[in-house]
Amino acid sequence: MRIQKVDTFPLFYRIPKPYGDANGIKSYRACYMIRLTTEDGVEGWGECADWLPALDKGFRDRIIPYLTGKSAAERNTLVPTISQWHSRAASAVSMALTEITAKACGLSVCGLWGGKRRNAVPVYASFQSYTDGSDWTKQSLLSIERAIADGFGMVKLKIGGKSIACDQQHISDAQALLQDRIGLALDANQSYDAAAALKWKALLEAWPNVMWLEEPIPVKHTDEYACLRQRLSVPLAGGENIEAAADFIPLLTRHAIDIVTPDPLHVAGIDDYLGTLKLARQFGARVSPHSFDGALSRLYAVMAHACLEPWSKMETEAIEPVEWDVMDNxxxxxxxxxxxxxxxxxxxxxxxxxxxxxxxxxxxxxDGSSYS
Known part of the structure; x- marks a missing residue:
């Protein structure tokens, strides 16, 4: 099972009608996929996301020479080594090695992980609510209508990129479409302080369909999260940029968060991602993965959720939803x-x-050209 070949596929797409969140408007989408092939022809695919020039150079100059000739079964050695060079590249290699091992054993990835507990996993429609046009609220509402027509029963909308009054009007207009029958998550992308987040308190208490408030303040402010959790009536979620399972411990031990949102692309390997899910369950916390930036990593998040033990004894809430990007991608x-x-x-x-x-x-x- 030695790795004979590593193929790379840097992908780039210029968005015709840019969109974004509180971090700004996105004008492009980029992705980096890899394929590892063993001497006996077994293939495994992986995916990561970062600045393409750095990823491409890192793979060609260092990662491909390192992987070539190594045993694909040595995931526990290969992935941590690559993680020291580039943690996001390690996530792609980890996925590819996992798939090769599963195929070599005649198993699905879920089978390799001990078997799935469910055949289907719920997903929610995830939006980037802002555009650079004056009609951004109109465009947002049209997108929400399309998602509802497509059968989504849950949506996530962005806040924090406009004034609080402007965002609250947008969400109130969206609620007229959702009519309390569609679940709603709100994501501020760490754009507020605690005082600003509390300005949403009255509305959050009035809306029965709100599932959670995601990252209202910087995730590193654990004590403030614990305070907000006591003062707000909705669950708090966050952690998409946390890189290791152990880094969730302060949030979990302080009971500062209700729902952790790890991203398979942001941790140093799919094994560490699985460790995050298990850690959350040990603390009785829910998990709703962030998976906006990659289709293959989203599939891995769904497969991990299919294997995850229920967080509740309530049959209707036995497994949490996974993020599903419905934007132009x-x-x-x-x-x-x-x-x-x-x-x-x-x-x-x-x-x-x-x-x-x-x-x-x-x-x-x-094509290798600059896109910054």
Missing amino acids: PFAHTVPVRPVQGELMLPEGHGTGLEIDMELLRFYKW
Whole structure:
């Protein structure tokens, strides 16, 4: 099971109608996919996201020479070594090695992890609510209508990028569409302080369909999260940029957060991601993965959720939803799975059970030019 070849697929897409969140407007989407192939022809795919020039140089100059000739079974050695060089690159290598091992054992990834507990996992429609046009609220509401028509029963909208009054009007208008029957999460992307977050208190208490408030303040402010959790009536969520399972411990031990939101692309390997899920369960915390930036990593988040023990004895709330990017992003189609009525059925077969769309990889291949 020695690695014979490493292929890389840097992908780039210029967004015709830019959109964004409290961190700013995005004018492009970028993704970096890799394929490892062993001497006996077993393939494994991985994915990461970062600045493409740095990723591409890092893989070609260091990671590919390091991996070539190594045993694909040595994931516990290879991934931590690469993580010292580039943690996000390590996440891609980890996925690819995991799939190779599963295929070599004649198992699905879920089978390799001990078997799935459910065949379908709920997903919610995730929006980047802002555009640079004056009609951004109108465009947002139209997008929400489309998601509801597509069968999504839960949505996440952005706040924190406009004035509080402007954002509150936008969410109030959106609530007229949701009519309390569609679950709503609000994500501020760490843009507030505690005083600003508390200005949402009255509305949050009046809206029965609010699922959680995500990252209202910087995640490093653990004590303030604990204070907000006592004063707000809705669950608090966060942690998409936390890189290691151990880094969630302060939030969990202080009971500062209700729902952790790890991202498979932001941790140093899928094994550490699984460790985060298990750690959260040990503290009785819920997990709703952040998976906005990658289709393959989102599939890994869904597969991990399929294997995760329930957080509640209530049958209707046995497993939390996974984020599903509904914005303009052609890379979402590189992995051929789609939710139906707000649920994603787990694919069958060895490894991930799916074939990557090579035509899309070729079409959106980055040409090496500057895009900053």
